[in-house]
Amino acid sequence: MVVNDLFVPDKTEVLSGYVGEKLAASYEHRILAQSVDKLIEPFTNRVEDHLWQSEFWGKWMNSAVLAYRYQPSDQLLKTMKTAVDKLVATQDKKGYIGNYAPQHHLQEWDIWGRKYCILGLLDYYGISKDKKALVAASREADCLMAELKAGNASIVRMGNHHGMAASSVLKPICYLYAYTGNKKYLDFAQQIVREWETADGPQLISKADVPVGERFPKPDYDNWYKWAQGQKAYEMMSCYEGLLELYRLTGNESYKAAVEKTWQSIMDTEINITGSGSAMESWFGGKQVQYMPIKHYQETCVTATWIKLSRQLLMLTGNSKYADAIEQSLYNALLGAMRPDGSDWAKYTPLSGQRLPGSEQCGMGLNCCTASGPRGLFVIPQTAVMQSSEGAVVNLYIPGTYTLQSPKNKTVTLVQQGEYPKTGNMRIVFQAQQPEEMTLSLRIPAWSKTTRVAVNGQEVSAVRSGSYLQINRQWSAGDRVELTMDMQAQLHFMGTNPQYLAITRGPVVLTHDARLSGADVQAVITPAEDKNGHLELTPVTAKDPNIWMTFKAQFYPESYKEEDPEPIDVELCDYASAGNATSSYPFFKVWMPQLYNPRGKQP
Numbered sequence: 001m002v003v004n005d006l007f008v009p010d011k012t013e014v015l016s017g018y019v020g021e022k023l024a025a026s027y028e029h030r031i032l033a034q035s036v037d038k039l040i041e042p043f044t045n046r047v048e049d050h051l052w053q054s055e056f057w058g059k060w061m062n063s064a065v066l067a068y069r070y071q072p073s074d075q076l077l078k079t080m081k082t083a084v085d086k087l088v089a090t091q092d093k094k095g096y097i098g099n100y101a102p103q104h105h106l107q108e109w110d111i112w113g114r115k116y117c118i119l120g121l122l123d124y125y126g127i128s129k130d131k132k133a134l135v136a137a138s139r140e141a142d143c144l145m146a147e148l149k150a151g152n153a154s155i156v157r158m159g160n161h162h163g164m165a166a167s168s169v170l171k172p173i174c175y176l177y178a179y180t181g182n183k184k185y186l187d188f189a190q191q192i193v194r195e196w197e198t199a200d201g202p203q204l205i206s207k208a209d210v211p212v213g214e215r216f217p218k219p220d221y222d223n224w225y226k227w228a229q230g231q232k233a234y235e236m237m238s239c240y241e242g243l244l245e246l247y248r249l250t251g252n253e254s255y256k257a258a259v260e261k262t263w264q265s266i267m268d269t270e271i272n273i274t275g276s277g278s279a280m281e282s283w284f285g286g287k288q289v290q291y292m293p294i295k296h297y298q299e300t301c302v303t304a305t306w307i308k309l310s311r312q313l314l315m316l317t318g319n320s321k322y323a324d325a326i327e328q329s330l331y332n333a334l335l336g337a338m339r340p341d342g343s344d345w346a347k348y349t350p351l352s353g354q355r356l357p358g359s360e361q362c363g364m365g366l367n368c369c370t371a372s373g374p375r376g377l378f379v380i381p382q383t384a385v386m387q388s389s390e391g392a393v394v395n396l397y398i399p400g401t402y403t404l405q406s407p408k409n410k411t412v413t414l415v416q417q418g419e420y421p422k423t424g425n426m427r428i429v430f431q432a433q434q435p436e437e438m439t440l441s442l443r444i445p446a447w448s449k450t451t452r453v454a455v456n457g458q459e460v461s462a463v464r465s466g467s468y469l470q471i472n473r474q475w476s477a478g479d480r481v482e483l484t485m486d487m488q489a490q491l492h493f494m495g496t497n498p499q500y501l502a503i504t505r506g507p508v509v510l511t512h513d514a515r516l517s518g519a520d521v522q523a524v525i526t527p528a529e530d531k532n533g534h535l536e537l538t539p540v541t542a543k544d545p546n547i548w549m550t551f552k553a554q555f556y557p558e559s560y561k562e563e564d565p566e567p568i569d570v571e572l573c574d575y576a577s578a579g580n581a582t583s584s585y586p587f588f589k590v591w592m593p594q595l596y597n598p599r600g601k602q603p
Contacts, residue, residue, distance in 0.1 A: 001251035005315040007393050009382035011411075013070070015400035017419065018548055019380065022335060023070065025342030026374050031067045032076060033343065034060050036083045038365060042099035043090040052109035053362040054099045057087060058116025059371035065123040066378035077128075084124050087117065088136045094146070095139030105147055106158045111166035112235075114144055118172040122179065134179060141176055144169070145188055156195045160227050162202040162216065164235040167192050170242030174249055189246050193255075196239075202230055204239055208258040211269045212236065213283040224280060233270075233278040234301040236262075237309045244312045256316065263313060266306070267325065273492065273502050273590065274336065274351065274509050274575050275329030276303040290351060291500035291591035298349045300337040300369035303329055304376030311383050314395065318388070320443050320468050323395040326383060327445070327507045330396070331421065334376050335576035337369070340546045345373035351590040355579035385414060391438035393468070397426045397483070406436050412475075421506040422539070422549050424448075424485035435476040441468040447507065448485040455481050489535040489553070491527060493594075500591040501527065503553075503572065505537060510551065511578035514586040515544050518552065518570030521587050524595055525555035528567040540571060547577040558595060 015023060039060055042053035061083060068076050091097045097117045100110040121137035124130065148155060156163025170192050177185035196204050207215045216230030223229065240259045247255035270277035272290040276298045279286055286294065307329050314322035336355065337346045347358025347369040361367040385402035386393040392404055392412065397420045406412045413431040420426045428440075444451050446466035453460040453469060456479055463469050471481070485506065492502045503510040514521045527535045535553050542550040552569045559565035578588035 003248045003251050003316070005248075006318040007315045007386040007388055007395075010385050010387055010392075010402050010404040013381045013385065013400055013402045015381055015384065015398050017399040019330075019335075019398045020400060022338060022342065023067075023377065023381065025340075026338065026377055027067050027071060027342075029341050029343040030370075030374055031060075031064050032079070035365075036079060036086065039083065040086045040090070042362075042364075043087060043097060046099055047101050048099045048110075049101060049104040050108040051099075051362045052113060052368070053364055054097075054113025055109070055116045055368065056362075056364050056366065056371050057083065058113075058118075058120035059368075059375060061120030062116075062123050063371070063374035063378055065120075065127055066375065066382075068127060070378060070381040080124055081128070081130070084121065084130065084133050084136075087121070088132055091136055091139060095143035097136070097140050106151065106153060106166075108159055109165065111144065111155070111159055111169055114140055115166075115169040115172055118169070118176070122172055122175045125179070137172070138176060138180065138182075141173060141185065141188075145184070154195050154198070154200065155192055156198065156201040157227075160225065160229070161232040161235050162227065162230040163195070163200070164202050164204075164230075164232060164239050167196065167202075168235055168238035168242055170239060171245050174242060174245035177249060178245075186249065189242075189249075193243065193246065202236070202239070204236070204243065204262070205254060205258040208261040208265075210265075211285065212262060212265050213269060213285040224282075229282060231282040231284065233281060233283050234299065234305050236283070237266075237302070237305040241305070241309055241312060244309075244316065247316075259309075260313065260317075263309065263322075271306070271325070271328075272298070272351065273504065274298070274332035274349075275325065276306060276333035276349070278302045288494075291494045291502075293352060294350065296348050297351065298333055300334075300345050300347060300349065300376075301372040303333045303337060303349075304372040307334065307376045308379060311379055314383070315386070318393075318468070320395075320466060321446070323383075323443050324446050324466070326380075327396055329376075330380060331507050332509050332575045334373070336578070336580065337373055338377070338576075338580075340580060340582055345370045352588065353579075354585040354587055356585055385416075388439075388441065390470075390472075391440055393441040393443075394428065395443050397421075406432070406438050408436060408438075410434070410436055412436070412438075420485070421487075421508050424483075424487040424506060426483045426485075428481040428483075430475045430477065430479040430481075432475065432477055435474050437472070437474045439470050439472045440475070440481065441470050442481070442483065444469050445485060445507065447490070447504070449488070450486045452484040453481065455479065489537050491529075491533075491535060494591065498593045498596050501594055502591050503527075503535065505551070508549070509575040509590055510537075510572040511575045511588050511590050512570070512592060513547075513573050513578045513588045515547070515581070516542070516550065516571035516573060518568060519555065519557060521589050524558045524593055525568075525570060526594055528554035528556055537572075542571075542573065542577075544577075544581065546581055547573045549574045549577070 039057040121133040125133040159166035219228040384396040387404040415429040418426040537551040554567035
């Protein structure tokens with residue numbers, strides 16, 4: 001039984017404003033700037049025995065296809081065709097495309113790299129219908145299946161992380177079945193899932209009720225990145241992406257249920273205030289200790305995959321909590337990892353310290369996160385506005401023009417106007433050649449305690465946070481919807497002795513940055529709340545052009561006098577801009593320590 005998504009992407013879109021600028025920068029300086037020959041080189045050498053050079057071609061192709069769907073260009077299409085032709089030219093007589101020496105096939109990251117080759121080829125086939133790409137992907141998969149069978153090898157014993165890296169090939173295998181209808185691929189996909197549940201497997205279904213950071217014993221230091229590590233975050237979510245594809249093909253509800261339970265576990269125990277998590281690339285129950293300095297925190301591969309997994313669940317279920325999670329990650333962890341000009345991505349993005357560039361990997365001139373960042377970014381255009389059988393669905397309030405098909409197969413355009421989330425105000429203007437009755441579904445963010453919505457000036461009732469507001473009416477050209485969301489600062493406290501404070505405004509985490517005025521980033525400051533417990537934020541213009549939004553608020557500085565100090569103005573910026581400069585790496589801090597007072601808080 002094939003399962004269809006409740007939400008599907010719109011037809012075309014052009015995003016503007018801050019997010020539109022970031023898409024354009026990444027398109028120009030990362031996607032188009034990549035050397036195809038550099039990506040192809042490892043496939044011609046085939047001497048590897050443990051590294052992962054072969055993932056980079058597929059990751060780049062995946063992001064390039066997403067970028068092309070958003071903004072088609074002859075230049076990018078030509079580059080992608082060249083990349084496919086050169087990769088296919090390396091395929092051997094047995095169908096193998098990879099960088100491993102024959103005696104090391106199936107070991108370490110070999111299957112992981114093959115996964116990305118198949119995925120990239122199928123992504124390209126999806127936009128080009130070039131049979132060469134489909135045939136090459138099929139031969140690569142056939143070669144993998146033949147080698148596993150010849151060696152009587154279980155895929156969960158291959159590679160690393162309880163087989164999660166290798167068995168994440170599930171996703172493109174499901175795509176192959178969808179494209180070809182050849183049952184051998186469906187059989188292989190189901191075999192992979194059966195092997196998950198063996199004693200050696202990652203048990204991704206049976207352990208769905210177990211917190212992701214506690215599913216296996218913590219490996220010792222030397223085995224942290226080896227097979228024994230069953231909490232590897234990126235690879236685990238990649239497997240769950242594949243399980244959702246298998247659910248779409250089979251309708252097996254246990255598959256979807258396992259992903260939904262695991263997603264909620266990740267949200268409840270791992271995802272921090274900026275919308276990502278993991279340390280040393282693994283789940284570790286980090287949500288409760290996010291205010292502490294954490295080594296190798298918040299890998300960008302994890303951020304991008306969290307967004308992609310959340311998007312899949314959003315399309316399948318229509319639950320607004322998944323769109324809330326995407327928005328949180330987008331405006332904070334994801335864009336915070338991207339360099340201002342889009343040319344590079346940080347590998348780790350801490351909540352305090354410096355936003356430093358990652359190391360080069362495998363002699364490829366980039367690392368896994370530089371390759372993954374655009375994959376998270378370029379799913380945003382086809383996530384912001386979607387369509388359902390009932391009409392249009394607005395998931396993200398990003399300025400731009402979105403064109404979709406109405407329930408009666410007519411072309412409808414929604415124009416989003418405003419500077420959200422700099423302000424809480426957005427306007428949506430309806431454009432169509434003739435009036436049509438349909439439903440406009442608007443995500444009301446869970447963080448917005450009070451949201452006002454008006455259609456053509458008439459206020460709409462029953463607006464509830466954390467859900468979709470569905471407005472069914474006959475829509476005509478020029479109709480407008482106006483939203484006002486609650487952008488009051490929200491104070492978040494964690495820890496004891498000392499207690500730590502973080503501040504959010506809408507979906508954006510505000511951050512203390514060394515470039516801003518008012519107090520040193522190491523200073524201990526306490527928010528000067530009014531009698532209602534609110535902290536007033538005033539927009540100011542930042543001196544640094546790389547800072548997107550800045551606000552000033554009043555804080556009490558630490559004082560050594562007997563009398564209480566007078567409040568001072570302190571500037572805070574958005575997390576994505578914090579520490580993110582073109583030629584320096586300024587210090588920043590999300591969680592600010594508060595003074596411990598044994599006397600207690602003043603009544």
